[in-house]
Amino acid sequence: MNTDMDKIRKSSNVALIIARICKIFCIGMAILAFITGVLLVGLNDRINEELSKALQAGESLPELDDMGMLLGVGNRLISRSDDFGITLGVYVITVGVFLAILSVLMHYISKVFKEIKEGYSPFQLSIVKNMKVAFVIITVLSLNSSLLIGALIGFSLWCAFCIFEYGCELQKQSDETL
16 A cells, blocks of 8 residues: 555656646746737837728738637737737737636646655645636636536536545545545
């Protein structure tokens, strides 16, 4: 049994390191996205001026179809917009918000792995509480793609949460027995 817990601690340590790296990366990219978005909004007049010069010279707008995944901002909205810088800036700021939410998610995931690594059992109430917060964030983020997919992910994570809650109850009974 001790060797199994050692394996769990080692793998939790690796996952903790990866989660911390992802959290730092998401924070850095979120800050960069916020700064870029604010700059784009601030430079809206300059961007529109350069864009109108390019269009008058016969150049076409770049293809922006893939850009609309997060906000639904598609090529039609941007090509019809008089405020290209503001539209693009809002999109980039929204990406920054998404990355900030991901960094919060990675924070809670890293707390789970840290407590598993340092604890005597993965079935502790503090771990389950952090998992609950992470599961709610994952469910809300998955609702962005589709209501059905979000619901399926939410119910699956709820099942895992219930299993861990039951494991906590069994761990508590086991600790009281000893």
